[in-house]
Amino acid sequence: GIQVEQSPPDLILQEGANSTLRCNFSDSVNNLQWFHQNPWGQLINLFYIPSGTKQNGRLSATTVATERYSLLYISSSQTTDSGVYFCELGNDMRFGAGTRLTVKP
Amino acid sequence: NAGVTQTPKFQVLKTGQSMTLQCAQDMNHEYMSWYRQDPGMGLRLIHYSVGAGITDQGEVPNGYNVSRSTTEDFPLRLLSAAPSQTSVYFCASSPDRATFTGELFFGEGSRLTVL
Numbered sequence: 001g002i003q004v005e006q007s008p009p010d011l012i013l014q015e016g017a018n019s020t021l022r023c024n025f026s027d028s029v030n031n032l033q034w035f036h037q038n039p040w041g042q043l044i045n046l047f048y049i050p051s052g053t054k055q056n057g058r059l060s061a062t063t064v065a066t067e068r069y070s071l072l073y074i075s076s077s078q079t080t081d082s083g084v085y086f087c088e089l090g091n092d093m094r095f096g097a098g099t100r101l102t103v104k105p
Numbered sequence: 106n107a108g109v110t111q112t113p114k115f116q117v118l119k120t121g122q123s124m125t126l127q128c129a130q131d132m133n134h135e136y137m138s139w140y141r142q143d144p145g146m147g148l149r150l151i152h153y154s155v156g157a158g159i160t161d162q163g164e165v166p167n168g169y170n171v172s173r174s175t176t177e178d179f180p181l182r183l184l185s186a187a188p189s190q191t192s193v194y195f196c197a198s199s200p201d202r203a204t205f206t207g208e209l210f211f212g213e214g215s216r217l218t219v220l
Binding site: 033035 | 138140146147148149150153163164193195199209211
């Protein structure tokens with residue numbers, strides 16, 4: 001199956017800082033999603049982004065399928081951004097191990 | 106629309122007991138799946154279905170059974186629970202996963218503890 005790696009595994013930020021989360025994968029994909037798992041365990045869809053760039057408020061994502069990576073950008077982070085961020089490769093129905101983000105006030 | 110609904114949200118079982126986790130979706134999605142999430146880990150696929158009457162195994166199918174008699178429902182059965190099955194279980198659905206290109210939507214999860 002396709003290997004998927006997320007980095008960094010843990011990230012601690014002060015409120016207001018920007019961050020970039022990365023998802024690398026070992027083979028071509030035509031289905032990639034980013035999810036946020038909040039501290040209560042809910043999985044929230046952020047982006048369905050098999051290629052290109054999308055933006056939603058302070059969050060944006062870019063997938064470069066030919067180079068086998070996707071990036072999630074969080075700008076002006078808030079404490080409510082805390083949680084774990086997962087990328088999921090739909091072709092292989094496989095999740096990365098996640099990036100745990102902690103935003104401190 | 107309620108989306109994807111899972112019941113129960115919490116369950117405690119004794120080793121050897123059986124139970125069924127229910128999952129229902131009202132979005133007319135063809136694809137449904139079950140994942141488990143263990144502490145500090147990502148989600149791992151247990152079983153999935155691309156339509157009524159069709160099911161297949163995922164990465165960690167042992168100890169679990171599924172069936173798909175309707176488009177709306179996809180129950181997960183534990184026939185003889187083991188402590189290793191203590192986990193949080195998520196059900197998901199997608200409008201078009203037959204070609205694995207559809208967006209995935211999740212239920213709120215079911216926390217199972219096996220003593």
